[in-house]
Amino acid sequence: MESEFHVGDDAELYAAGALTEEEQAAVDAHVARCDACLRRLGEAEETVLALERVNAVRPAGSREAKVLPFQRRGVSSWWVAVAAAAALILGFILPHRGSQSDTPTIAMLHSHFAHAQFTGAGPVAKVLYARDRAWYYVIVAGAHRYEVYGVRDGQNADLGTTQPGAQTSDLFAPTARRFDRVELRDAGKIVETAAIR
Amino acid sequence: MQATALRLLRDPEAARECVQEVFEGLWRRGGPYSPVRGSLEAFLVTCARNAALSQLRAGRRRQETAQKIEAPGEYTLDEDPIERQRVARALAALTEGQADVVRLAYYKGMTLAEVAAELAIPIGTVKGRLSAALRALRRSLVPETSHGI
Numbered sequence: 466m467e468s469e470f471h472v473g474d475d476a477e478l479y480a481a482g483a484l485t486e487e488e489q490a491a492v493d494a495h496v497a498r499c500d501a502c503l504r505r506l507g508e509a510e511e512t513v514l515a516l517e518r519v520n521a522v523r524p525a526g527s528r529e530a531k532v533l534p535f536q537r538r539g540v541s542s543w544w545v546a547v548a549a550a551a552a553l554i555l556g557f558i559l560p561h562r563g564s565q566s567d568t569p570t571i572a573m574l575h576s577h578f579a580h581a582q583f584t585g586a587g588p589v590a591k592v593l594y595a596r597d598r599a600w601y602y603v604i605v606a607g608a609h610r611y612e613v614y615g616v617r618d619g620q621n622a623d624l625g626t627t628q629p630g631a632q633t634s635d636l637f638a639p640t641a642r643r644f645d646r647v648e649l650r651d652a653g654k655i656v657e658t659a660a661i662r
Numbered sequence: 663m664q665a666t667a668l669r670l671l672r673d674p675e676a677a678r679e680c681v682q683e684v685f686e687g688l689w690r691r692g693g694p695y696s697p698v699r700g701s702l703e704a705f706l707v708t709c710a711r712n713a714a715l716s717q718l719r720a721g722r723r724r725q726e727t728a729q730k731i732e733a734p735g736e737y738t739l740d741e742d743p744i745e746r747q748r749v750a751r752a753l754a755a756l757t758e759g760q761a762d763v764v765r766l767a768y769y770k771g772m773t774l775a776e777v778a779a780e781l782a783i784p785i786g787t788v789k790g791r792l793s794a795a796l797r798a799l800r801r802s803l804v805p806e807t808s809h810g811i
Binding site: 474500 | 665703704715748750754758767774792800803
């Protein structure tokens with residue numbers, strides 16, 4: 466009789482690498498006979514792929530990305546993996562070296578942080594900040610540029626101006642200073658404030 | 663795959679071997695990939711990630727990696743600024759609890775039990791938060807046309 470077990474949340478845990486090898490094997494066994502769970506697992510794997518796309522592999526000293534053939538979008542045939550395996554075995558894919566840079570993502574991944582919502586007449590906005598106050602990351606809905614100030618005991622510190630993207634504008638400000646609040650200003654006028662606790 | 667393994671293992675040679683082991687394993691077993699699952703690329707990256715995490719957790723590479731992080735190499739792992747910004751924004755939209763779990767379990771490669779101990783929360787809560795976070799990140803990061811396929 467077919468088990469009623471389905472992978473459920475284990476799909477995301479599998480894709481995130483959070484399951485033990487035994488648990489992974491159980492998921493593999495189940496998805497081999499359950500297309501619904503296989504699709505859910507595939508969706509979770511797409512999320513992991515999106516997270517991993519942050520990293521590209523480049524030859525040192527070059528600005529041209531060296532992307533492995535099977536990392537390109539639209540390549541979906543199993544034979545490509547076989548060809549890639551052959552390439553690997555023959556040593557065509559060379560070693561790489563890791564490095565880190567000081568970016569919001571890296572900062573967020575390596576420190577505990579807290580959120581605070583901005584309040585005021587301006588757009589939806591949020592500030593994330595390291596609990597040790599090593600950095601502040603401000604993200605604002607919309608593509609408008611805002612000046613960002615940290616305030617403590619009546620003293621203002623100019624943290625910079627948000628940089629607009631397609632739908633939001635943001636600023637990553639590495640600083641070791643502690644602030645009571647962070648302000649968004651437009652042409653010098655305070656439009657929103659977030660309390661830092 | 664190489665970038666995924668390299669980010670976790672921090673050792674070019676270990677990353678190359680990890681990817682090679684993945685392909686050799688798939689070659690021997692035939693591989694559990696099916697088009698129903700979705701893209702081959704996502705499947706392979708997940709395979710590489712799970713293999714790299716297994717190596718990390720087994721502690722096989724810890725000592726060697728610590729010695730090789732600063733070693734010069736022919737290639738560098740660089741960040742795509744556009745993807746980096748997308749991911750930063752998606753991470754910023756998570757709850758604090760979800761973000762903590764993603765940071766420890768996903769990016770630091772800690773086991774669920776280690777995350778539970780670090781955050782002093784039940785392991786079931788860790789599982790729930792990680793799963794919910796991945797689903798939320800999917801909504802933020804994966805194009806709508808890919809949903810529900």
